[in-house]
Amino acid sequence: MWSRLTRGGDGLPREKVDAIVRLIDQYLSEEASLRNLQSDKQTIHPRDLPPDKREALIGEIFDVLKDAQR
Numbered sequence: 110m111w112s113r114l115t116r117g118g119d120g121l122p123r124e125k126v127d128a129i130v131r132l133i134d135q136y137l138s139e140e141a142s143l144r145n146l147q148s149d150k151q152t153i154h155p156r157d158l159p160p161d162k163r164e165a166l167i168g169e170i171f172d173v174l175k176d177a178q179r
Contacts, residue, residue, distance in 0.1 A: 121174075128173050136166045 133155065140162065141153045155163065 125173055125176070129170055132169055132173065133166065136162060 136158060137153050137155065140158055141151070144153070146153060155166065158166065
C-alpha cells in the first residue's frame with residue numbers, strides 16, 4: 110500500500126502521507142464520538158461526514174498537498 114501512495118519514491122514524502130492520514134483519522138474519530146459509535150463494526154466513512162466538515166477536510170488535505178509541492 111505504501112508504494113502505491115508514494116509511487117515507489119516518486120510520489121509524496123512519507124511525512125505528508127502520514128499527515129493526511131492523521132488528519133482524516135482526526136475528522137472521522139471526532140464524528141464517530143459525536144455519533145456515539147464505539148465498536149469497530151460501527152465505523153464512519155469520509156462520505157458520512159456532514160458537508161461542511163467534508164469540505165473543511167478536503168481543504169486541509171489540499172493545504173498539505175500544496176506544501177508537499179514546494
